[in-house]
Amino acid sequence: MNNHQEFTDVRVFFSKTGIAKYISHLDLYRTVQRALKRAKLPVWETQGFNRHIYLTFALPLSLGTQGCRESMDMRLVSPLPFDEMSLRLNNALCNSIRILETATPIMKHTMIKKAEYKIADINIETFGEFLNSEKIEVEKKTKKKKTLIDLKPFIEGVKLNDTDITLTLPAGNDFNINPVLLIEGYKNFMSEKERALVAEGSLTRTRVLTADGEEFR
Amino acid sequence: MIDYKSALDKVLLNVQKPSRYVGGEVGAVYKNVEPVRGESLLRFAFCFPDTYEIGMSHLGLKILYSLINSVPHYWCERVFMPADDMYEAMIENNIKLYGLESLEPIADFDFIGFTLQYELTYTNILAMLDLAGVPLLAKDRHYPIVIGGGPCACNPEPMAAFFDLFVIGEGEEVTLELLKLYEKFKARNAEKEEFLRAAANIKGVYVPSLYDVKYNDDKSVKEIVPIDSAPMPITKRIVEDLDKAYFPTNFVVPFCDIVHDRAVVEVLRGCFRGCRFCQAGFIYRPYREKTKETIVSQLSRLCDNTGYDEASLTSLSTSDYSDIEGLLSQICEYTNKNNIGLSLPSLRVDKFSSQVLEKIKSVRKSGLTFAPEAGTQRLRDVINKNVTEADLEKSCRIAFSGGYSSVKLYFMVGLPTETLEDIEGIITLIENVIEVYYDVGKTLQKAEKAKTKIRPVSVSVSLSTFVPKPFTPFEFEPQVSKEEFDARRRHLLSLLNNKKVRISWSDYDESFLEAVLARGDRRLSDVILRAYKLGCRADAWGEHFKPNLWEQAFADCGVEPQFYALRKREYDEIMPWAHLDMGLKKEFLIKENKRGLLNE
Ligand code: SF4
Numbered sequence: 001m002n003n004h005q006e007f008t009d010v011r012v013f014f015s016k017t018g019i020a021k022y023i024s025h026l027d028l029y030r031t032v033q034r035a036l037k038r039a040k041l042p043v044w045e046t047q048g049f050n051r052h053i054y055l056t057f058a059l060p061l062s063l064g065t066q067g068c069r070e071s072m073d074m075r076l077v078s079p080l081p082f083d084e085m086s087l088r089l090n091n092a093l094c095n096s097i098r099i100l101e102t103a104t105p106i107m108k109h110t111m112i113k114k115a116e117y118k119i120a121d122i123n124i125e126t127f128g129e130f131l132n133s134e135k136i137e138v139e140k141k142t143k144k145k146k147t148l149i150d151l152k153p154f155i156e157g158v159k160l161n162d163t164d165i166t167l168t169l170p171a172g173n174d175f176n177i178n179p180v181l182l183i184e185g186y187k188n189f190m191s192e193k194e195r196a197l198v199a200e201g202s203l204t205r206t207r208v209l210t211a212d213g214e215e216f217r
Numbered sequence: 218m219i220d221y222k223s224a225l226d227k228v229l230l231n232v233q234k235p236s237r238y239v240g241g242e243v244g245a246v247y248k249n250v251e252p253v254r255g256e257s258l259l260r261f262a263f264c265f266p267d268t269y270e271i272g273m274s275h276l277g278l279k280i281l282y283s284l285i286n287s288v289p290h291y292w293c294e295r296v297f298m299p300a301d302d303m304y305e306a307m308i309e310n311n312i313k314l315y316g317l318e319s320l321e322p323i324a325d326f327d328f329i330g331f332t333l334q335y336e337l338t339y340t341n342i343l344a345m346l347d348l349a350g351v352p353l354l355a356k357d358r359h360y361p362i363v364i365g366g367g368p369c370a371c372n373p374e375p376m377a378a379f380f381d382l383f384v385i386g387e388g389e390e391v392t393l394e395l396l397k398l399y400e401k402f403k404a405r406n407a408e409k410e411e412f413l414r415a416a417a418n419i420k421g422v423y424v425p426s427l428y429d430v431k432y433n434d435d436k437s438v439k440e441i442v443p444i445d446s447a448p449m450p451i452t453k454r455i456v457e458d459l460d461k462a463y464f465p466t467n468f469v470v471p472f473c474d475i476v477h478d479r480a481v482v483e484v485l486r487g488c489f490r491g492c493r494f495c496q497a498g499f500i501y502r503p504y505r506e507k508t509k510e511t512i513v514s515q516l517s518r519l520c521d522n523t524g525y526d527e528a529s530l531t532s533l534s535t536s537d538y539s540d541i542e543g544l545l546s547q548i549c550e551y552t553n554k555n556n557i558g559l560s561l562p563s564l565r566v567d568k569f570s571s572q573v574l575e576k577i578k579s580v581r582k583s584g585l586t587f588a589p590e591a592g593t594q595r596l597r598d599v600i601n602k603n604v605t606e607a608d609l610e611k612s613c614r615i616a617f618s619g620g621y622s623s624v625k626l627y628f629m630v631g632l633p634t635e636t637l638e639d640i641e642g643i644i645t646l647i648e649n650v651i652e653v654y655y656d657v658g659k660t661l662q663k664a665e666k667a668k669t670k671i672r673p674v675s676v677s678v679s680l681s682t683f684v685p686k687p688f689t690p691f692e693f694e695p696q697v698s699k700e701e702f703d704a705r706r707r708h709l710l711s712l713l714n715n716k717k718v719r720i721s722w723s724d725y726d727e728s729f730l731e732a733v734l735a736r737g738d739r740r741l742s743d744v745i746l747r748a749y750k751l752g753c754r755a756d757a758w759g760e761h762f763k764p765n766l767w768e769q770a771f772a773d774c775g776v777e778p779q780f781y782a783l784r785k786r787e788y789d790e791i792m793p794w795a796h797l798d799m800g801l802k803k804e805f806l807i808k809e810n811k812r813g814l815l816n817e
Pocket of ligand 1: 490491492495496497499533534
């Protein structure tokens with residue numbers, strides 16, 4: 001078996017919006033695998049007994065969160081114009097996952113340190129008050145234990161817009177804060193009455209960033 | 218509509234696997250609901266009374282979904298029974314059952330179609346109608362038209378009160394004929410009854426309200442009388458030429474994992490073996506094959522369009538395909554080239570030459586299964602299961618030599634004429650299989666002069682209770698009683714002392730209810746409705762099944778379930794399904810019954 005095949009790394013940027021927020025990460029992985037197969041793109045497959053298309057995601061999106069510009073990496077075994085790659089993959093995917101661009105990867109995944117989120121369908125005023133609290137303590141669950149963590153010091157770049165709020169949280173492999181935690185904290189903060197009235201809040205990851213706030217490329 | 222969808226949005230993040238409830242998969246069909254050139258859409262909800270995972274694995278749904286959607290101004294959407302958490306959330310938030318594509322309530326559709334796959338999904342059908350917000354009883358309903366089809370529609374009598382019509386037999390042709398006819402009546406705003414009377418004239422369409430059933434004092438059926446010169450009997454539809462029958466070129470490819478997540482093509486329809494207990498074997502007659510060329514082209518097209526890397530063939534008995542060797546070599550050529558795994562459940566290995574076995578080596582071994590169904594040759598002759606012990610041994614030898622180390626065996630308990638001797642035969646058969654395994658192992662060891670240990674064999678045995686079904690030679694036979702079943706079960710367990718054997722039993726109470734509903738008449742509609750009102754739902758989902766509530770429902774309605782399940786029926790008794798013609802003469806069933814039971 002030829003393990004030294006020539007290939008080119010490519011990074012595919014995509015959006016995952018609307019009903020696609022209900023697709024779990026594992027299901028997204030399978031969905032893209034099949035789309036690649038349908039599109040008959042010349043992508044590299046891992047060799048050996050259990051052959052499958054090589055595919056990695058920069059930063060998994062949790063169930064319920066939409067993504068404006070996510071990315072996944074794969075390898076091409078024969079040259080293909082990037083535009084054609086995007087087009088063919090788009091034709092093979094469902095409407096809620098759209099390919100925005102195919103490009104040559106510039107940064108390593110480890111350079112991802114932050115992400116910007118948009119929070120909509122909430123009461124902006126109450127949420128603003130909530131963000132101004134001295135401490136924002138929530139329970140963070142890891143594999144085995146639950147720890148209490150104060151989110152306050154990690155929240156950056158808060159912008160209260162007319163219908164939504166944007167803010168930045170640590171992201172990446174080393175330290176990641178799931179914005180769902182923030183929503184949970186917000187629900188605890190609200191009074192009973194408000195909780196019944198107000199929608200769950202909808203989350204969108206708008207940008208994936210490096211430590212300097214540069215967009216991940 | 219906006220409000221409705223946001224209500225859905227609110228609950229979806231709080232339920233397990235929400236992607237099952239939003240559609241939008243690749244291959245899902247979307248249409249414009251605005252009238253095009255004055256032609257408004259005909260909306261059809263294809264309801265599968267079980268979960269998304271099970272329903273989406275069902276080939277019949279895929280065929281009819283694509284077929285209806287192939288007509289530009291027909292829109293067929295999928296609907297499944299929501300899992301418990303979603304079911305409760307929908308009730309709590311007043312979300313009506315909706316089509317997965319439009320996310321719009323199916324109560325506003327033209328048709329609601331159910332597939333009747335299994336008797337224990339009947340209460341799910343009521344739960345889904347209820348969730349949709351349409352009246353349960355056909356007589357209380359105007360539109361939508363509620364229709365049913367599928368294997369259990371060969372005796373749909375217990376569900377007669379809830380359905381406007383049933384399609385008897387194969388649906389590929391009659392479905393479009395029916396929808397076309399409906400369009401005419403819809404255009405002039407006709408009454409439902411008027412449409413139904415016209416529909417009854419389509420071959421294969423059964424409108425239960427057009428037949429009156431009279432009963433004898435002993436509660437058996439006295440007479441089935443057509444009203445308004447409705448056709449008698451109602452004849453099942455079959456597709457003459459399978460090569461020409463509609464078959465989809467694409468499937469909806471789900472996001473989440475489902476039971477059978479792969480491309481699948483039907484290779485043949487019907488079965489000529491005539492096992493006397495097997496309803497499918499009789500009602501899907503005649504035996505028809507697709508040509509190799511059709512099968513290979515349908516399968517490759519499906520794989521190309523779906524991106525599946527697993528494919529499978531389906532039918533009642535794929536091993537019977539006349540040129541199975543040729544077919545498999547052709548398919549393997551395609552699947553091997555495209556790195557697609559081929560899985561062939563329950564293929565009989567003894568039929569193949571070693572060259573072909575070599576060729577299909579890449580075929581995913583999905584475990585070895587045999588269905589001798591009965592423990593002794595005598596009983597296998599009674600049920601006409603043409604498997605001998607020698608066949609079984611030969612197959613096991615081939616398979617074990619090929620590296621298999623686990624076997625699954627299927628048997629039925631409670632078959633007509635069964636005695637404890639036949640139960641003992643099951644044990645002997647199991648022991649023989651184990652013996653063959655170690656014998657093969659030792660021979661291999663010797664040949665390879667290896668000291669490797671023989672891997673322990675694992676045998677799993679699945680025992681189901683025999684359920685007598687309509688349109689089989691055993692439709693006259695009683696089901697075994699619970700006491701008798703327990704006695705046989707105890708006997709088997711007392712004889713079994715091998716740790717390598719895992720035994721699983723079907724639940725007697727479930728099989729009993731299945732037997733009641735399978736050969737039931739219209740009076741059971743009341744019982745099913747009562748059981749549903751008492752809280753029965755999803756009876757096939759193990760933990761949901763509540764035999765005590767069913768018992769109460771029978772009592773409340775003054776119906777004795779034993780009458781349907783445990784009674785021997787005389788040859789001249791009029792069966793509740795006597796007005797339905799499945800292409801089998803009653804004399805033939807009686808002859809077969811006698812041949813089996815009396816050795817005549
Ligand atoms: S049990 Fe199998 S072989 Fe026998 S009639 Fe039914 S489908 Fe055919």
